[in-house]
Amino acid sequence: MSADAWTRWRQQVAETLTRHREFPELDRQLNAMHADLKLRAWVDELTDEEVQEMLHGLSACIDAIQGSAGEASELPESTS
Numbered sequence: 001m002s003a004d005a006w007t008r009w010r011q012q013v014a015e016t017l018t019r020h021r022e023f024p025e026l027d028r029q030l031n032a033m034h035a036d037l038k039l040r041a042w043v044d045e046l047t048d049e050e051v052q053e054m055l056h057g058l059s060a061c062i063d064a065i066q067g068s069a070g071e072a073s074e075l076p077e078s079t080s
Contacts (some may be wrong), residue, residue, distance in 0.1 A: 046054075
């Protein structure tokens with residue numbers, strides 16, 4: 001890509017971003033999509049071992065939350 005093409009492309013991106021700043025909901029959606037893309041790139045770099053470790057940790061968290069929810073439902077309701 002030539003320097004002129006690169007400069008034009010950067011200007012177009014800057015103009016587009018400026019236009020979207022006028023619309024906060026679009027800006028929020030773009031930020032969410034950007035964060036999602038960064039997360040996907042990060043996940044793609046994980047090894048199978050790291051993915052298994054994360055899934056194991058997630059399962060433990062879910063089990064703990066479900067256990068505490070079950071305990072909370074067994075508690076008597078307070079009287080006000």
